[in-house]
Amino acid sequence: MSDGRRKVTLVEVGPRDGLQILERILPTDDKLAWIEAERAAGMRHFEVASFVPARLLPQMADATEVVALAKALPGLEISALVPNVKGAEAAIAAGADVLVVPLSASEAHSRANVRRTPEEMVAQVAAIVGLCRVADRPVRVDAGIATAFGCTIQGAVPEEAVLRLAADCVTAGADSLGLADTVGYANPDQVRRLVTKVRAEVGPFLKGAHFHDTRGLALANVVAALDGGIRRFDSSLGGLGGCPHAPGASGNVATEDLAFMLEAMGYDTGVDLPALLAAREILARLLPGEALHGKLAQAGLPKSFPILEQRVA
């Protein structure tokens, strides 16, 4: 682990972002089996649930149980999505380490997704930060800025809106920020430009990026974000997931393809790739008939892959 390679943190968001788009409801035990399989492959960061009313997202009705069970696994940092104070209270009670508050730089998407304006969501961030500060253990607040690179409803999103929202979230007390291309509109030049601008605005508070592979550009956008200094990426095993407001979206960047690219580039993700591909097979068995994405699983690791050779030796 301390071999001098640059570290990158991967956050497996499939149990939240992947499952919420499916028609079916994955049983709690199966969610845990998925998380355990990726834990065995070295993954340590998971976003496992969304604390929203079960009538809106029945796939997340077991959020409390999933967070508690995932926290019982040693060594994991567990995040949960919380759109409001009520959700935050439940997530803190369940044992979450990180509360991800979804904001949208697009006002239209914000209203459609969380039924609040971006400004109203900043007020939610402040209230949730207040809750965390009186919790009996450290709980962090991560502001996830969705539609940062464009929106299926309103089209282009002004960079100024993203910069203002990022600054407002920091003022509201968020511990960190992430930029999300929820709908697969981002391109590498835009990512480099916006990451640089947001970093100039809020400095090290900008921690993460979340790319969907809707138009095949997710890994190219990751490279651009790396150039901008981002070292934390969301992904979903098998590229599971999408966005209810992005028709035809093929989902999050695949964890296995992302980990492969980063390891090939010399980054240390902590992930054992053969074990991650084995976890993907387990996921495929848990979700029969669901389309999984990603190319590494089909092609396999290259013969020249140095990390594999070191680990096999």
Place this chain on the structure above:
Amino acid sequence: MSDGRRKVTLVEVGPRDGLQILERILPTDDKLAWIEAERAAGMRHFEVASFVPARLLPQMADATEVVALAKALPGLEISALVPNVKGAEAAIAAGADVLVVPLSASEAHSRANVRRTPEEMVAQVAAIVGLCRVADRPVRVDAGIATAFGCTIQGAVPEEAVLRLAADCVTAGADSLGLADTVGYANPDQVRRLVTKVRAEVGPFLKGAHFHDTRGLALANVVAALDGGIRRFDSSLGGLGGCPHAPGASGNVATEDLAFMLEAMGYDTGVDLPALLAAREILARLLPGEALHGKLAQAGLPKSFPILEQRVA
């Protein structure tokens, strides 16, 4: 066209690299219909055939006819793959503008693919350059260095082998060079590093790059190559193609995804994206049952896509 945007040249190689891997043989008329559809979308550079014995590649048995018919379409630059002097003679007679000579930085791949060592292929380049110099019109020689980033047979390929081969090709009189990741082993860090080194070795002779999307990294590798100064990329509509020596390979980077990314980044590819997607539909009808790749066709152009808006306006 002269709107100040940086230009990038796309070379559609599907009629050669895409079709050569298929079991079926696409009729000559259908090849032309494909080329004409992409020409209507603004594509101007095509690699349309491989001049090899028909018993080895029956899909390319009509190479002479395809080159001649493609040259009859106005405004196109037509390339053909020629592994030897005999092929070069036929390609020149047919009317090709550019002869692409395939070399391999991997000696094992070179023997498997063209039954010659890399050094023997450099001698072929010299002989083919000699032929072109006595032709009655300008014919250029482009040296395509395959397995520049790794090889399914021998594994890692030393960068020194690539640098030496590039220098030898220039000495042999090649007009330009391209680096090819025939088997999908390249990663963006490696691409930036090798492109920079080859450029230091041979300067502006390094013109093109050819990436396969075997492990999903093709567009990320394109961004890295752009950073290194490459402005000419091979691609295949619908990601058609692969490599006989790369089992499971999913083919060339998809022309439509590549053009979309470049246009989104502000480059001028000369391509009309809706027309290119229409050409892809024509290709799908010409190749019923064949798997096409690429994500743009499924997701569609973003609502915020500026080029589209300008053209619609």
